[in-house]
Amino acid sequence: NLSEGDIPVEIWSLASLEYLNLAGNDFLSLPSGLSHLSKLDNLCVDGCRSLQSIPELPPNLGTLDAKYCTSLEKLSFPSNYKRLPVLYLPNCNSLAEIQGLENLNYVRIIHMESCSILANNLKDSFLKGQSELYKSSIYLPKKEIPDWFSYRRMGSSISFDMPLHMVDDQFLGMTLWVVYAAVEDRDEWFVPPSVAICDRTNRVDWAYKPTTTHIQVTREEHSFLIHIPKSYFGYPLKGGERMDAWINIEEPFEVKKCGIHLAFKPDITGGDQGQSSSVNTDGRDELMDIMHPKRGRDISVVETSCDLSKKDKFPKRLRMEPDQTKDLNTELDRLKK
Structure with missing residues (x-):
C-alpha cells in the first residue's frame, strides 16, 4: 500500500x-x-x-x-x-x-x-502495420472483423487463395482475426487459440501457436488478432495456392467468426496481387485430419497429401499449454494415434 x-x-x-x-x-x-x-x-x-x-x-x-x-x-x-x-x-x-x-x-x-x-x-493503420520477420498477437474487445479483411466467414474455418503471379519478396505474411466468446463466465484463464493451416496446392500443412499467456473466460465477445510473418511459412509461395485455415480453441470458448488478410509491402497495388473473395469451407474435422507436424516450434511444416476425404476423425480440440510449444508435434502425433 x-x-x-x-x-x-x-x-x-x-x-x-x-x-x-x-x-x-x-x-x-x-x-x-x-x-x-x-x-x-x-x-x-x-x-x-x-x-x-x-x-x-x-x-x-x-x-x-x-x-x-x-x-x-x-x-x-x-x-x-x-x-x-x-x-x-x-x-x-x-x-x-x-x-x-x-x-x-x-x-x-x-x-x-x-x-x-x-x-x-x-487506428487501422496500427493493426495493419506488420512485419515479414516478427509475429504479433493482440487481444481486444471487438465483435466485428474490419472491412479490410478480404476473407471473412462465420465459424472456425475458412479457405482462401493466394494471389496469382505473386512476387514472394513483396509478401509480408498473413493476419488472422478471430472473434470468440465463452459460453459462461468463469474466474478462470485458458490457453489462447491455435491455428492449423493447409496449403492444398503444395501439399504442405502446419500449425501455428501463439506464445502468449492465458485468456480470461468471459461471455463478452473479444477478438484475437495474430500476424504470421512470411519467415514462419518455411517455404516459398509462387501464387495461386489454395489455403485452408482452422482455428482451435479450448472449451468453454467458441469461435464466432474469423477472417484472413494477406499483407504485402506498400508498393504492391492492384492486379493479381489483390485478394479474391472468401470461399466457405465445411468439414473442420477433415482439415485437422491432415496435420502431420515433424519438428517442434511455433510452426511445424511437413509435406502431406492434403487429402480432405480421409474419414479417420481428429479430435476437435488440442490441449497445448503455452510453455509447451516445443512439444507441439508430439501432442499432435499422440492425438492422431
Whole structure:
C-alpha cells in the first residue's frame, strides 16, 4: 500500500535494475525517474487500482504487467523506444491512450481485454502495420472483423487463395482475426487459440501457436488478432495456392467468426496481387485430419497429401499449454494415434 512519497528515490539510480515489482500499491502516478532505468526489462504494477498514469516507460522495457489498473488512463512510450513490447493490460477499463504506440514499428503481444476505450481509439493503420520477420498477437474487445479483411466467414474455418503471379519478396505474411466468446463466465484463464493451416496446392500443412499467456473466460465477445510473418511459412509461395485455415480453441470458448488478410509491402497495388473473395469451407474435422507436424516450434511444416476425404476423425480440440510449444508435434502425433 505504498504511495508516491513512499518509493525510495534511490531506486531510480539503479542503472542495472532489470525487474521492478510495484504491484498492489496505491500511488496515483509513477515518478518521472522511471524513465532513467535504462536496463529495466520488466515492470509489474498489477492491481494498482489508483494508478492514473505512467508518464514515460523506460527505453528498453520489454514487458509491462498492468492488469486490473482500473484507474489507468494514459501511458507513454519514449521516442527512442526500439523494443518489441509485450503489454498486459486486461481490465484497464479507463485506459484511453498509449502515447507513442502507433509510432512503434511492431509489437509482440498486447492484451487489452475489456479495454473498450483504448480498443476503439486504435487506428487501422496500427493493426495493419506488420512485419515479414516478427509475429504479433493482440487481444481486444471487438465483435466485428474490419472491412479490410478480404476473407471473412462465420465459424472456425475458412479457405482462401493466394494471389496469382505473386512476387514472394513483396509478401509480408498473413493476419488472422478471430472473434470468440465463452459460453459462461468463469474466474478462470485458458490457453489462447491455435491455428492449423493447409496449403492444398503444395501439399504442405502446419500449425501455428501463439506464445502468449492465458485468456480470461468471459461471455463478452473479444477478438484475437495474430500476424504470421512470411519467415514462419518455411517455404516459398509462387501464387495461386489454395489455403485452408482452422482455428482451435479450448472449451468453454467458441469461435464466432474469423477472417484472413494477406499483407504485402506498400508498393504492391492492384492486379493479381489483390485478394479474391472468401470461399466457405465445411468439414473442420477433415482439415485437422491432415496435420502431420515433424519438428517442434511455433510452426511445424511437413509435406502431406492434403487429402480432405480421409474419414479417420481428429479430435476437435488440442490441449497445448503455452510453455509447451516445443512439444507441439508430439501432442499432435499422440492425438492422431
